[in-house]
Amino acid sequence: MENYKSDVEIKLVALDMDGTLLNKQGQVSEANRHAIQAAKDKGIIVVLSTGRSLTTSREHADSLELNSYFVTVNGSEIWDENRELVQRNLVKSEHIEWMWELSQQHNTQFWAISTERNFHNEMPEDIHRLEWMKFGFNIDDDNTRAIIMKELQDKGEFELSNSTLKNIEVNLAGINKAKGLELVCSRLGLEMKDVMAVGDSLNDLAMIKAAGMGVAMGNAQDLVKESADWVTATNEEDGVAKAIDKWVLKKY
Numbered sequence: 001m002e003n004y005k006s007d008v009e010i011k012l013v014a015l016d017m018d019g020t021l022l023n024k025q026g027q028v029s030e031a032n033r034h035a036i037q038a039a040k041d042k043g044i045i046v047v048l049s050t051g052r053s054l055t056t057s058r059e060h061a062d063s064l065e066l067n068s069y070f071v072t073v074n075g076s077e078i079w080d081e082n083r084e085l086v087q088r089n090l091v092k093s094e095h096i097e098w099m100w101e102l103s104q105q106h107n108t109q110f111w112a113i114s115t116e117r118n119f120h121n122e123m124p125e126d127i128h129r130l131e132w133m134k135f136g137f138n139i140d141d142d143n144t145r146a147i148i149m150k151e152l153q154d155k156g157e158f159e160l161s162n163s164t165l166k167n168i169e170v171n172l173a174g175i176n177k178a179k180g181l182e183l184v185c186s187r188l189g190l191e192m193k194d195v196m197a198v199g200d201s202l203n204d205l206a207m208i209k210a211a212g213m214g215v216a217m218g219n220a221q222d223l224v225k226e227s228a229d230w231v232t233a234t235n236e237e238d239g240v241a242k243a244i245d246k247w248v249l250k251k252y
Helices: 032-042 052-061 095-105 141-154 177-188 200-209 223-226 239-248
Strands: 012-016 045-049 071-073 077-079 085-088 110-113 118-122 133-139 158-161 167-172 197-199 214-216
Touching: 012 177, 012 239, 032 045, 032 239, 045 177, 052 071, 071 177, 077 177, 095 110, 095 133, 095 141, 110 223, 141 158, 141 167, 158 200, 167 214, 177 197, 177 200, 197 200, 197 239, 200 214, 200 223, 214 223, 214 239
Parallel strands: 012 045, 012 197, 045 071, 197 214
Antiparallel strands: 071 077, 077 085, 110 118, 110 133, 133 167, 158 167
16 A cells, blocks of 8 residues: 555654553654654644553653644543643543443453543542543453453443553543544644554554554554554654654655
């Protein structure tokens, strides 16, 4: 598909963080940093589009001097260039409670993101006091993961994805990174065909499919690679820089 896409004109770059922009140490490589700066110098908008909350991703955006929109919690929150909230999409607290009980029933690790803070393998006494955006299961056992996935699917209320092969990420139905980027594009007067989206996991799949140039990391899950327009190097090999060099800066 590479020849078909050779004339694509990218105006916005959307980057997943974990497994994509960040290496195994959770850091941005110098090559990635330089490529992002070069794209910005060319007038390209660079947007982080992550499963993380603003609290756990803001530091990287600031270090890259990104003064653009921000898609967090898999599209549950959209922030503008001033870090002002544009949109928030919540999961009902009773659904969060139900998922927490499901995790207890199957003895899995879990995490949850509220508008106030992140929780890991613990929950507040009053779940209904908080507003929630995402629940996640960490499940080593394949059979247990399949059982929980079926329960979640049968509920019919959720957007289901993952950020590793061992977890399940749960957002409000219809909420994903593509929807978040569509809102960003509409506010900037752009279209999804103007976007290059780069990611590695199922929570990146929607934006990779929707973007004009969907790029899978070399370390991406197989389905993500199959759905992408192009596969770059791994997150340990400056895959983001290579994608920017090729499709944005047109270096090769």
